[in-house]
Amino acid sequence: MADQREDEVCKGAHCAWHIHYHIVFPVNCRKALLDEGVIAMIQDTAAEIAARFPIEMEVIGTGTNHIHLLCSAHPKIALGWIVQIFKRLTVREIFRRKPAVKRVLWGGEFLTDGYNVATVGARANWQTV
Structure with a gap:
């Protein structure tokens, strides 16, 4: 995962942004299927996604039945696509x-x-994530 600083502003040719998406994905029927092996697969796949696509995977956290993803991307990248x-x-x-x-x-x-998605930026509280 990328080691992005909280206060870093990313810059493109025509814009600057400081957007981090906190996305939560529940497991179907809230089944407790996220064991250590599955979590390792999720982390490996997220690293591969970050290498192949213009998405910066920052942190992945899990419960037994949901995945938390903190990521960042250029504003032209649609959240639905991520x-x-x-x-x-x-x-x-x-x-x-x-x-x-x-x-x-x-x-x-x-x-x-x-x-579920929430944005985390310059004025949001990083401690809640």
Whole structure:
């Protein structure tokens, strides 16, 4: 994961930004499926996503039934696209490396369709994240 400073302002050709997205993805039916092995897969996949796409993965945290992602991207990158890429590639990798997880889930969906997002920036409280 990237080691981005709290007060760092990123700059592009025509804009400057200080946006960090705190996204929460619940596991389908709130099942407690996030063990150490699955968490390691999620972290590995997030690092691969950061290497392939213009998304800066800063921190990943988990409970037993949800994933917290703190990431940053240029303002031209749509939040929905970030969510789509993270969910699609992460779930595909989990099912590929640990197929037994898919059999436990209703309909074979690992994450719910929904997610929760909040922005963290210059005026937000970093301690709450």
